[in-house]
Amino acid sequence: MGREEELGREEELGREEELGREEELGREEELEREEELEREEVLEREEELEREEELEREEELGREEELGREEELEREEELEREEELGREEELGREEELGREEELEREEELGREEDHDECAATNMCLNGMCINEDGSFKCVCKPGFTLNSSGRYCTDIDECQTPDTHMRSTCYAAVRRGLCVRAFQRAVTKSQCCCANPDYAFGEPCHPCPGKHSVEFQALCSSGAGFSADGKDINECALDPDICPNGVCENLRGSFRCVCNSGYESDQSGRNCLDIDECVVNRLLCDHGLCRNVPGSYSCTCPAGYSFRLDTETCEEVTPGKQLT
Ligand SMILES: [Ca+2]
């Protein structure tokens, strides 16, 4: 009896102890789990912080880029504003000039109020009205021409007129598409091209219109050798090197070359050609060897002969004669 009770109690105690241990174990496990959770949470929070920092960094970079772009835009806008101001200023200046011109015209008109013609509004437009006894005269501004009525000036369409007051460079020739031998004096197109259609004119330069072209006829209405205003072109002044081996002589509508000795002019009279003395005079350098040289000739006499200037021949050297 006593033993059974004791056994029962022991069993109970054992069970209780076991339960207590189990409970303790459970609590420990729970604690471990909690700790792990805490660790995980911390890690998660750290990761989140890192991500946030990265985002912030990215945002900042973005902002900086945006600022850079904004600055660029601002700079561009400023440049545009400056350009516009420049344009406005220019326009303003032009307007002012225009106003000044108008005032000048008005003053001019005002001064001659007592004389009727020039006082009329728009009289001698684009020009200057000059009062004369019982009459008047319009003097046009450059680039304008008097209208057939004589009462005002109209703009000259330079594109329609073959020659203008514009002066530029005249070139002696065009070689392989390049204008060569520029003349020093600036001339008008007709002063250049009507002198010689082989010339070239302008900057950039263009070959002159061909001799038989419509353009040439329009440009050189007075004919070759004359400028558009009908005046003779001084070819010698235009091209100082026009007569190599000669002297240029200006002629009305033309020119000619007066050749140096040893040269003769060709049929055109505009070129000086070397004379081949050896061919012209077969007796030249008799007994010797004649050699033509530009502007002259030379004689080579054989041994025992010497050149005599008076006869232009090689003569046998005789000791007796040499002494005399
Ligand atoms: Ca001439």
Ligand SMILES: [Ca+2]
């Ligand atoms: Ca010669």
